[in-house]
Amino acid sequence: MRDLVWVARCAPLLDIRWPPGSIRNGGNRPFLVSDPSHWLLEEDLDASWERVRPLLSGLDEDPSPLERWIAPFAGRRRGHLFEGLLAWWFMMDPSVEILGMDIPLYRLQRRSRGKEGNKRGSSRRSLGEIDFMLDWEGEIVHLEVAVKYYLGLPGAGADLSRYVGRDFRERLDEKVSHMLNHQRETTGTPEGVAALEYRKIPRPDRRLVSLRGILFPALADLPDREVPRYWWGSPGDFLRRLPSDSRWMPAGENHWFGSPWGGSRESSLTGLRSRDELFSPEELLRQESWFVSGQPCLVIGREETPRGDREFSRGFICQRQF
Numbered sequence: 538m539r540d541l542v543w544v545a546r547c548a549p550l551l552d553i554r555w556p557p558g559s560i561r562n563g564g565n566r567p568f569l570v571s572d573p574s575h576w577l578l579e580e581d582l583d584a585s586w587e588r589v590r591p592l593l594s595g596l597d598e599d600p601s602p603l604e605r606w607i608a609p610f611a612g613r614r615r616g617h618l619f620e621g622l623l624a625w626w627f628m629m630d631p632s633v634e635i636l637g638m639d640i641p642l643y644r645l646q647r648r649s650r651g652k653e654g655n656k657r658g659s660s661r662r663s664l665g666e667i668d669f670m671l672d673w674e675g676e677i678v679h680l681e682v683a684v685k686y687y688l689g690l691p692g693a694g695a696d697l698s699r700y701v702g703r704d705f706r707e708r709l710d711e712k713v714s715h716m717l718n719h720q721r722e723t724t725g726t727p728e729g730v731a732a733l734e735y736r737k738i739p740r741p742d743r744r745l746v747s748l749r750g751i752l753f754p755a756l757a758d759l760p761d762r763e764v765p766r767y768w769w770g771s772p773g774d775f776l777r778r779l780p781s782d783s784r785w786m787p788a789g790e791n792h793w794f795g796s797p798w799g800g801s802r803e804s805s806l807t808g809l810r811s812r813d814e815l816f817s818p819e820e821l822l823r824q825e826s827w828f829v830s831g832q833p834c835l836v837i838g839r840e841e842t843p844r845g846d847r848e849f850s851r852g853f854i855c856q857r858q859f
Contacts, residue, residue, distance in 0.1 A: 538600050539795030542593070544622040545586055547749045547794075549579055550685065550709070551697075566752065567695045567709075575717060577680060577747035589629045596629075615793055619684040620668060622794075627671065636677070636738045637670035642728045664728055665720070670738050679741035681720040685712065685750040686793075688769045688833070688853060691757050700752060703833045703853060716746040753853055768852040769833065772822050775854050779838070784815040787827045788835040788851075796848040798839055815839060828856055 552568040553576050596603060603625055610621035620639070627633045642664040669680040685702070687709050693699035700709035721744045723729045733740060756770035756778050770778065779785075786797070816824065827834050833853035840849040 538593075538597055538603070540618075541596075541603060541622050541625060541795075543795040544619060544684075545582070545589065545626050547684065547751075549576070549582075550687070550748050550750055550752060551713070553578070567693070567697060567700070569697065569713065571717070574743070575721065575746060577682075577745045585626070585630050585633070588632055589626060592629055615790070616684060619794070620682060623682060624669075627669070632674045634672040635669065636672055637667065637733075637736055640667040640670065640732050640736065640738075642666060642723060642726075642732055644728055664726075665723065667723055667729065667732065668720075670724075670733070670741070676742045677739045679721070679724045679744040680747060681716055681745070682747045683712065683716060683749070685709075685748065686835075686853075687750070687752050688855075689752055689754045689758070691755045693754070693758075713748065716748060721746050751851075756852075764850055765852070766850060768850070769855055770852070772854055772856070775822070775836075775852075776818050779818050779850070781818060783818065783850075784839050785818065785821045785836045786815050786839065787821070787824070788837050792837060793835070797837060798846040798848055822854075828854070831856060 548566075550566065551571075552566045553573050554568045554570050606625055607618070607621050610618045624635060624638055627635050643661040644664055646660050646662050667679060668682050669678075671678045671680055685707075687700035687702060690699040690701065697710035697713060698708055701707065724733065724741050724744060730740070751767055753767045753769045754765070756765065756768050756774045759765045759768060759778075761778070764779065764783075768778075786792075821836060833855045835851070835853055837848055838850035839846050
């Protein structure tokens, strides 16, 4: 349940600004000068939230239908889980109808003739998938979605090329370009048109992208006087900047979306850890088995409040230098 709400409320990664030249200061997200008609905007997400929110109490009492729906997505890429949860949300939204999901695209390739002149047939080359075809309040919408965590290199600011994935290879600017210039355009290609016609899905009135997730700034860029909500840093940064009496847990694959704490009931998607699996910063860094891969380790901080436990901070501990 918490993961579903997180998917619905997760903010866009970028502040979309238009027209060109209308740059303004402020905001907590890097900005992108881009036509807003190409994006599923925050107001669209907020409107969907208001439509679905009254329906959540029944699902909170009995989450078994959601659990059955999401079971086939367990153990797959986080992007697939995100799409599965988003599909459930769309099914709950009375103003949205899913016309198609994960529609495969193929290009037919003819093989060359053999020496004897005989044809060797043809083969299909996969070109990817169309994430969603939706009837959204009477408009046919092609929607491409992605959920990403990016680490901001020191001084990243509005430079999208300085936000990188935890594998240090993927960059935010490249992802934005791919979604806008390739994925969004697929329903206009001959292969996309054929795939929609085969399924009797109308051509889209709008083609949109939705890039959501969390940006983790470098601890070096954050004020010393406050505990950061999101961050990344070295083990030394972690020890210096986070309170020595704070309590932390390493985040497994089932903790990348919703918080492990808070809410009216525990979700089987979340898999809450017990209190004895929480560690001080020094204790956490002694758990060497969590750092053997060399990749950044996601950790989540918990604090006790009069209303119960809650997540107060989330960040990546990076063993290697950028």
